[in-house]
Amino acid sequence: MRQEDIIAGFTQAVDAIIAINPSLCIHSGDLFHAVKPSNRIMAVAAEQLHRLAGDKGIPTVVIGGNHDTPRQPHAGTALEVFHHIDNLYIAVGGGPQSFAVGDVRVQAVPHCLTASLLKEALASCRPDSNARYNVLVMHGVAAGMPEFSMADLGEQELPLEIMEGFDYVALGHFHNHAKVASRAYYAGSTDRLSQAERDAAKGFVVVDLEPFSVQFHEIACRPMLTIDTIDATGKRGDQLADLIKEQLQSIDSSDKIVRVKVEGVSEETLRTIPAEVIASLKRDSFSLDITFEKDRSEAPAVGFGRSAIGRLDKGFLQFLEVVDLEGFDRDLLSREALKYLAESE
Ligand SMILES: [Mn+2]
Missing domain, CATH: 3.60.21.10 (Metallo-dependent phosphatases)
Structure with missing residues (x-):
């Protein structure tokens, strides 16, 4: 395109x-x-x-x-x-x-x-x-x-x-x-x-x-813009997804090249974000890059383990593939999700 x-x-x-x-x-x-x-x-x-x-x-x-x-x-x-x-x-x-x-x-x-x-x-x-x-x-x-x-x-x-x-x-x-x-x-x-x-x-x-x-x-060429950095501190995944959606709708991203950066993302927020919402935002935008930056105050990832609450499912794996991650260990997150999937089957 x-x-x-x-x-x-x-x-x-x-x-x-x-x-x-x-x-x-x-x-x-x-x-x-x-x-x-x-x-x-x-x-x-x-x-x-x-x-x-x-x-x-x-x-x-x-x-x-x-x-x-x-x-x-x-x-x-x-x-x-x-x-x-x-x-x-x-x-x-x-x-x-x-x-x-x-x-x-x-x-x-x-x-x-x-x-x-x-x-x-x-x-x-x-x-x-x-x-x-x-x-x-x-x-x-x-x-x-x-x-x-x-x-x-x-x-x-x-x-x-x-x-x-x-x-x-x-x-x-x-x-x-x-x-x-x-x-x-x-x-x-x-x-x-x-x-x-x-x-x-x-x-x-x-x-x-x-x-x-x-x-x-x-x-004349296609508009390109960066949305003001979104602060995810204290937000649940679904709240964050709604916020991103709202921002994209306000600028009508359907014909634009857009970049969004979200900072202060905890692991909890990341794994509870509704993957299908992010996927549909990407579909409805001409070109959308989203970066999730890890909350710097959070301890380094040690894996979620069996007690993980949230959506460690196939949707989460797809979600990991379509977003950029800063400060998160993508491989570790994927491994954890795969392990959880295997255990729950
Ligand atoms: Mn050159």
Whole structure:
């Protein structure tokens, strides 16, 4: 379901870009989330890139990012499948590429596997004094600005000094639209891909080089929200379930991506929570993540034993599978429930 959202957002962006009809379109990396995207995703990418560059003739530059660049240098990349689309310029692995598009010289630096390869790649990236305009495309974290990190293994640091002298620097990797320097921006992603992005507008930027202006073009995408932390202290499982249900109904979670965190959960509360209520809340929400955090004042779990009162049944086992637990020993809880089930049969 999220995949369809992401496809819709991307298609919406392509529609809008076609309507704007710019002289150059840039995708700054991680078009794909993975080195081997699914056939469905490849088909969508092919269709949209054909529309944009092939059919509408909008020159389009795409570079490889850390997610879609294989760690084996000679494995080839999914993007290369689209090499034969007219007006499409692809820069993947193996160093920087330079493209002349009208009166713009584009220096495209795809994700590099090591810092030394990146350094090598950047050594030749200078504005071309013969070109009317110079544009640099890179993927990674603007150096010294950890707020743009995605905490990905292998993400590269992009030195700020390399960006000087370019009329525009199109940065990729950080998912939210952000300004890095007077002429360097992250356009941002066309959909929300983590809860950290829940408050950010999503879309792309429209850049004019003369006179210089950057305008953010927003794309409509599915709301993502986090409900205020619920305190379970002193509540029975059924009371807690009702409280969560109430909160979800008040925001109408049926079409939203929602995260709920419950703190102060005792073992007693956890095992008396009506599993079927949680299951139906998950069913009725578009996407729902619930985390139960253990009451820190409670003694470490020693197992419930035979004297356990409450619902250690199959429903409880399913419940354990669909929620996140913090501070609880999930394996111990499952074992106890299984033991109880065996004994009661
Ligand atoms: Mn990235």
